[in-house]
Every structure is written in structure tokens, then in C-alpha cells.
Amino acid sequence: MNDAQPLLDIRNLFVRFHTDTGVVHAVNGLNLSLRKGKSLGFVGETGAGKTTTALAALQLIQSPPGEMTGEILFQGRDVMKMTEPEKRAFRGGKIAMIFQDPMTSLNPIMTVEEQIMEMVELHSAVANTRERAREMLTLVGIRPERGKDYPHQLSGGMRQRVGIAIALACEPDLLIADEPTTALDVTIQAQVIDLIKKLQSSVRTSLLLITHDLGIVAEICDDVAIMYAGRLVETAGLRQLYKKPLHPYTQGLFDAVPRLDTDPGEKLAVIPGLTPDPTNLPEGCSFSPRCPHARHVCHERSCGMKEYEPGHFVDCHFPLDFSSGNRGDGK
Amino acid sequence: MGGTVMNKTVTGNSFTKGNSMWRYTFIRLRRNYLAMAGLVVILLLALTAIFAERIAPYGYATQDYMMIRKPPSAKHLLGTDEFGRDVLSRLIYGSRVSLQVGFIAVSIALAAGGMIGAVAGYFGGKIDNLLMRIMDVQLAIPTILLAIVISSVLGPGLFNLMIAVGITAIPRFARLMRASVLSVKNTEFIEAARAMGASHTRVILLYILPNCMAPLIVQATINVANAILFAATLSFLGLGVQPPYPEWGGMLSAARPYLRSNAYLSVFPGLAIMITIVALNCVGDGLRDALDPKQKR
Numbered sequence: 001m002n003d004a005q006p007l008l009d010i011r012n013l014f015v016r017f018h019t020d021t022g023v024v025h026a027v028n029g030l031n032l033s034l035r036k037g038k039s040l041g042f043v044g045e046t047g048a049g050k051t052t053t054a055l056a057a058l059q060l061i062q063s064p065p066g067e068m069t070g071e072i073l074f075q076g077r078d079v080m081k082m083t084e085p086e087k088r089a090f091r092g093g094k095i096a097m098i099f100q101d102p103m104t105s106l107n108p109i110m111t112v113e114e115q116i117m118e119m120v121e122l123h124s125a126v127a128n129t130r131e132r133a134r135e136m137l138t139l140v141g142i143r144p145e146r147g148k149d150y151p152h153q154l155s156g157g158m159r160q161r162v163g164i165a166i167a168l169a170c171e172p173d174l175l176i177a178d179e180p181t182t183a184l185d186v187t188i189q190a191q192v193i194d195l196i197k198k199l200q201s202s203v204r205t206s207l208l209l210i211t212h213d214l215g216i217v218a219e220i221c222d223d224v225a226i227m228y229a230g231r232l233v234e235t236a237g238l239r240q241l242y243k244k245p246l247h248p249y250t251q252g253l254f255d256a257v258p259r260l261d262t263d264p265g266e267k268l269a270v271i272p273g274l275t276p277d278p279t280n281l282p283e284g285c286s287f288s289p290r291c292p293h294a295r296h297v298c299h300e301r302s303c304g305m306k307e308y309e310p311g312h313f314v315d316c317h318f319p320l321d322f323s324s325g326n327r328g329d330g331k
Numbered sequence: 332m333g334g335t336v337m338n339k340t341v342t343g344n345s346f347t348k349g350n351s352m353w354r355y356t357f358i359r360l361r362r363n364y365l366a367m368a369g370l371v372v373i374l375l376l377a378l379t380a381i382f383a384e385r386i387a388p389y390g391y392a393t394q395d396y397m398m399i400r401k402p403p404s405a406k407h408l409l410g411t412d413e414f415g416r417d418v419l420s421r422l423i424y425g426s427r428v429s430l431q432v433g434f435i436a437v438s439i440a441l442a443a444g445g446m447i448g449a450v451a452g453y454f455g456g457k458i459d460n461l462l463m464r465i466m467d468v469q470l471a472i473p474t475i476l477l478a479i480v481i482s483s484v485l486g487p488g489l490f491n492l493m494i495a496v497g498i499t500a501i502p503r504f505a506r507l508m509r510a511s512v513l514s515v516k517n518t519e520f521i522e523a524a525r526a527m528g529a530s531h532t533r534v535i536l537l538y539i540l541p542n543c544m545a546p547l548i549v550q551a552t553i554n555v556a557n558a559i560l561f562a563a564t565l566s567f568l569g570l571g572v573q574p575p576y577p578e579w580g581g582m583l584s585a586a587r588p589y590l591r592s593n594a595y596l597s598v599f600p601g602l603a604i605m606i607t608i609v610a611l612n613c614v615g616d617g618l619r620d621a622l623d624p625k626q627k628r
Contacts, residue, residue: 058526064456092528099526104519109541118537122528166527 005076006033007206008057008095008174013070015052015061015230022279026052028230028286030070031305034174034223039200039207041217041238043253044227045275050210051100053227054176057208058095059087075173093123096167098177098196102159102184106151112162113137113147116169123170136165140195157188164195168203175200176208181216193219214257218242226250229276229286232305236312246308246319248291285316293318359621366617372610380427387420392575400593409599412582413589418596421577422603428571428578429607432493432562433555439497440504440558441551447501448508449543453516453535463509466502474499478561482570492571496558507550511543545622552615556608563604579604 015027027049034040044050055061057072059079072079074094082090096119099105107115116133126132134144140161142154151159160180167175177196181189197220200207209221217224218238225235226247234247245251252271262268273290276282282289288298295318303317360366379386388408389395395407395415403410409418451462469477478495485491515521516539524538563580565571572578574585579600586596 060522060525088528088530090528091526097523097526099519099523101519105523107520107524107538107542110537118524118529119527163523166523 006073007036007075008032008034008208009071009073010053010057011071011073013053013056013072014068015049015056016067017065018067019065019279024278025281026230026278027056028281030227030231032225032232032235034206034208036173037204037206038222039209039220041221041224042208042210042227043212043214043217043224045212047275047278048227049230049278050227051178054097054178054208054210057176058091058097060091089123092119092172093170094172095174095176096170096172098160098163098167098175098180100179100182102156102163105163106159108151111148111150112142112154112159115162116147116166119166119169132169133165136169137162139168139199140165156184157191160184160188160192161195164192164199168199168205171203172205174206174208176210178210179212180209181211181213189216196220214242214253226253229281230278231286232313232315233287234312234314234316235305240309240312244320246312246314247287247316248293248320249287251320293320356618356621360617363617363620365613366621369610369613369617372606373614376426376607376610377430379423380430383423383427387417387423389417389420391421391424391577392416393420400589400596402593402595410593410595412585412596418582418599421582422579422599425577425579425582425600425603426607428489428576429559429562429604431489432496433559433607433611436493436496436558436562437500437551437554439493440500440554441547443497444501444504445508445540445547448505448510449512449535449540451505452509452512453531453539459509462505466505470502474561475564478565479568479570482565487570487573489572489576492562492565495565495570496561499561500554500558503554504547504550507546508543511546512539515539515542549615549619549622552618553612556611556615559607559611560604 010030010032013027013030013032014025017024017026030049030053032040032053042050042053052061056068057074057079059082061068068080070080074090079087079090106112110118113130113133116136117129120126120129120132124132130147134147137144137147142158142161142165146154146158151162154162160183164180175196180196181192184192193216196207196209199205200220207220209217211217221238223235223237224241226233226241226249228249234241234245234250241250242254245254249271252269255269256271258268271290272292276286276289282299283301284297284299285291285294285302288294291298297317303315305313305315307313308319360370393416395411395417397415398407398411399415400413401407401411407417407419409422412418412421447462447466451459478499481495481498482491485494521534521538524534529537562571563578563583566578566580567584569581569584571581574581582600583597583604586593586600589596
């Protein structure tokens with residue numbers, strides 16, 4: 001769909017975990033592509049497989065219980081076929097990750113400076129790694145003297161900045177941010193988001209932002225992918241998707257966002273039911289048991305991705321018809 | 332690239348001094364008088380052992396035939412044994428053996444057990460099962476019996492004594508290490524390190540082991556006392572250091588026939604063992620409290 005080769009192209013990715021209670025189908029036939037220099041918001045409920053997909057891209061799925069099939073092309077190379085040393089050079093050097101919880105994602109017994117230096121040592125030929133680490137700290141707005149501190153001496157927001165500094169220290173081509181603001185309070189969230197946005201443009205890296213906060217996506221992403229039960233249900237450009245969500249699940253997500261103008265005491269909208277048990281996915285469209293518009297065919301087979309308008313893909317037999325307010329026919 | 336976001340007016344505060352975990356630990360340890368007293372005793376003992384030749388009034392094998400089994404006097408502060416040797420001097424030389432056995436045996440156990448535990452915990456699965464079952468088998472054999480078997484196979488002597496004592500302590504360290512590794516392994520910063528492109532070896536050595544050290548150090552300190560006691564036991568049975576070189580346990584053993592007539596012969600080596608072990612246990616307890624993160628202030 002793009003003339004240029006995508007930076008990251010995930011094709012038909014399946015990730016399964018073999019556990020005592022059965023096979024967990026974490027990711028089921030996911031197709032995703034991310035263009036260079038763009039940022040993609042990756043949205044879905046807890047357990048939809050967002051983090052698993054990110055870890056699969058980094059080839060960090062533990063392989064006795066986990067099993068991966070499909071292709072993950074990064075700059076045209078299949079990362080699944082890389083040798084272990086190649087994978088190590090690739091992690092951190094090409095794709096870096098910011099983790100969800102800044103309280104636990106830093107090594108408690110290394111100074112933050114040393115942790116940034118680790119990254120630099122592993123992936124670049126910079127001679128003065130300490131200098132580089134201090135530079136990165138300054139870049140994320142931490143006084144370089146604080147580099148001698150241990151993580152427990154920093155606040156949550158500062159630790160997350162350190163996480164960002166580590167991830168960006170070697171100027172990766174792709175930055176995966178796994179719910180980078182979930183563990184932070186709202187004011188710090190705004191700071192961290194601003195920082196990611198600013199650095200993304202200055203370091204010129206692509207961004208894969210995993211979140212369930214549609215507000216954050218609206219703020220920094222160019223494209224959005226909605227994930228449900230291990231597969232994508234809708235992808236589109238930011239404006240397209242926010243203007244006219246086509247999949248009932250996407251609509252449900254938007255309805256569930258609390259608004260300032262609702263009356264006090266009014267109940268928040270919810271999507272009825274729970275995400276399906278990944279060991280036992282429903283037949284047909286996996287959203288059908290919860291879908292208010294589901295018909296017979298939905299329980300029998302899923303629709304597959306279809307392009308409803310340029311760049312706007314939906315996996316639904318009866319996408320919401322935005323123009324007339326009625327449901328489409330799906331023929 | 333972007334510029335400085337924060338202002339730089341404030342430079343340096345109480346946080347920015349070099350303050351590692353060990354520094355904090357030492358500060359907390361210093362408040363514990365019992366542990367500090369223990370530490371002083373251990374240091375004194377170490378100095379005694381190092382400078383034994385200068386401190387000891389007589390050689391450990393120097394005999395005085397006029398003074399056989401004489402109670403403490405001005406000439407022989409702690410009396411003389413059945414061969415007319417000065418008990419004080421022998422105790423001083425004996426501290427060398429005890430400290431060496433204690434620390435080296437524990438180092439052997441710590442290195443071997445730690446490595447087995449780390450590998451078992453980190454890789455899990457079949458390797459874990461195999462290694463830990465071997466450890467279980469060893470735990471099922473009474474330690475004294477095992478040590479006796481090992482030292483009789485290797486033959487008596489100081490070095491073999493250390494190996495025997497060390498081997499018997501391996502499973503304890505392996506289990507402790509494995510438990511710590513398991514708790515550290517699944518934390519997010521390990522995943523972060525892997526995502527950074529660090530190899531398994533690097534992750535184990537730089538991220539997992541240092542984070543597992545605290546309980547191991549405590550165990551090691553307390554185990555030094557055990558090892559000394561154990562070495563004394565083996566020497567008492569005649570499997571340790573060979574005469575005429577003195578060893579506290581061996582001295583106790585030799586003094587046994589004179590328990591009624593010359594009690595001081597067994598009292599002083601016994602006291603030496605006791606003081607050392609109490610001191611080591613105090614330090615171990617103190618360290619455990621000081622390293623406990625729940626007590627962080």
C-alpha cells in the first residue's frame with residue numbers, strides 16, 4: 001500500500017504459548033506495517049497481545065513455552081531468521097524499547113549513568129561513553145550530575161526519562177514504547193509524552209506506541225491500529241479513524257472514553273462482556289460474542305481485512321456506516 | 332539535537348554524593364553495636380593470624396620439658412599442654428587454620444553453589460531439575476558423614492579439609508542462589524536488559540548476580556562460623572590438620588584425657604572457638620538486618 005518499503009512489516013504473525021492449561025493464542029495472524037519516520041498507535045485492551053507483538057518483534061519471546069510463526073521484516077530482513085549475535089546487535093541498536101513500569105525497569109544496583117553507558121557500549125563505537133550518557137540525560141531534562149544516582153533516588157517521572165534516555169542512546173530506527181505513561185500521574189504523563197514527541201522528531205526514529213489511552217494516541221501518532229484478541233480489527237490514519245471508526249469494537253472504545261460533558265452520576269459506557277479467553281477463542285469473528293451488531297455470519301467466520309476507504313482497513317462483515325448512520329450490508 | 336530542558340542553577344545536593352548500596356549498608360551496620368563488636372573481634376583475630384609469629388611468645392612446637400601440663404602462670408599465660416608446649420602460642424597459630432578454613436571453605440561453597448544455583452534458576456526446565464535433584468541427593472547425606480568420607484578419600488591435611496568442608500556446604504548456597512535468581516529473573520529490568528541487546532552471560536553476571544548477593548553474603552558470614560566449627564569437629568576426629576601444627580578442634584581433642592586434671596587445656600581452645608563463632612554470627616545477623624530493604628530509612 002506504500003510505495004516506499006515499510007520499516008517494520010509484520011506478516012501473518014502467530015504467537016502461541018504452550019502452558020499446562022492449554023495453548024494460549026496470544027497473537028493470531030497479525031499483519032502490521034509501520035512506515036519510516038511515522039508513529040503508529042497500537043491500541044487494545046489488556047491481554048489483546050500488544051506487548052507480545054512488541055516482544056516478538058524484538059525476538060524476546062521465551063521459546064520453550066512460546067512459539068512464533070509468520071514473518072517479521074525489519075528493513076526488509078526477517079528478524080526470525082537472524083542468528084543470536086545478530087539479534088543482540090539488532091535489539092537496542094535498531095529497535096529500542098521503553099518499558100511500562102519505570103519503577104521496575106531499571107537495575108536497582110547500577111547508577112542511571114552506568115545503565116545508559118551499557119547501551120552505548122553494546123551498540124556504538126563512542127569512546128567516551130560517560131560523556132554520551134550525560135548528554136542523553138541532559139537531553140531528557142535531567143541534570144547530568146544526577147547520573148551518579150541510583151534509580152531509587154529518582155522520582156517515577158525521572159526514571160521514565162532515564163528509560164527514554166537509554167532507549168534513544170544509540171539512535172534506534174524504531175522506538176517501541178510499551179504503555180510508557182501508565183505508571184505515571186497525569187501531569188508527568190504530559191511531560192513524558194511531550195518528551196517522546198520532541199525526541200522522536202530530533203532523533204528521527206519511528207515510533208510504535210502501545211497504549212490503551214486514545215487521548216495519547218491522538219496527541220502523537222500518525223496512524224492507529226486497533227487490536228483485539230490477538231489480531232488487528234481496524235487500521236487507519238489518525239484522523240480517519242477518529243472521525244469515523246468503522247469497527248464496532250473501535251466505536252465501543254471511543255464510547256468508553258469518559259467525557260467532561262457527561263452529567264454527574266451518569267454511568268460510563270462500557271463494552272459488555274470480557275476479552276475472550278486466549279486459550280479458547282470463539283469461532284468466527286472473535287469480537288462477535290460481545291458485538292451488539294453481530295449476525296449469524298459473524299459467529300461462523302471472520303471477515304478478514306478489507307479496505308473501506310483509502311488507507312482505512314477494517315475486519316468486519318458489517319462495518320458501521322458512517323454516512324447514513326445505518327449498518328452496511330457486508331455483501 | 333534537543334537542548335537542556337531543566338535549568339542548571341542547583342548543582343549537587345545530598346543525593347549526588349557517591350552513595351552505593353554498600354555505603355548505606357555500612358551506615359546501617361554501624362548503628363548495630365553487637366555487629367560492630369563482632370566485626371572488631373574478627374578483625375583482631377585476622378590480625379592475630381597474620382602476625383602470629385610476632386605475637387606468639389613461643390613457637391607452636393617449642394617444648395619445655397620442665398613445664399608439662401602446668402596451669403596458667405606468668406611464664407605461660409594459658410598454661411602448657413602434655414608436651415610442654417605453650418597453649419597461648421598454639422591458640423594464636425591455630426587461629427590461622429581456623430580463619431583460613433572458615434573463609435576459604437565458604438568461598439569454595441559460595442562459588443560452586445552460587446554458580447549451580449544461578450544456572451539452575453536462570454535457565455530453568457530440565458537443567459534446573461537435574462542440578463537441584465543432585466543437590467537434594469547431597470542434602471540427604473548427613474554432612475558429617477559426607478565430610479568424613481571426602482577427607483578420608485582425599486587424605487588428611489589443611490587443604491583437603493577446606494575442600495571437604497566446602498563441598499558439604501554447596502547445596503545450601505545453591506538453593507539460596509536459585510531462589511534469589513528466580514525472584515530477580517522475572518523482573519522487568521532483566522527484560523529491559525535483554526531488549527537492550529545484552530547476552531545471557533552479561534545478564535547473569537551484571538544484572539542477576541549482583542542483585543542476588545545480599546542473602547548470599549549473610550548466609551556466607553554465618554556459614555564461616557559453621558565451617559570453623561566443622562573443621563574443628565573433623566580435626567577432633569583426627570581428619571583435619573595434622574600434628575604438630577595446632578588447630579583448635581585438634582587441641583580440644585588432645586585435651587580430652589586431661590579434662591579432670593587439667594581442665595584449662597580444653598577450656599581455652601573451646602573459648603577461642605566460641606568467641607569466633609559468636610562474633611561471626613553477630614556480624615551475620617547485623618548484615619542481614621542492614622541489607623534488609625524493608626528497614627531502609
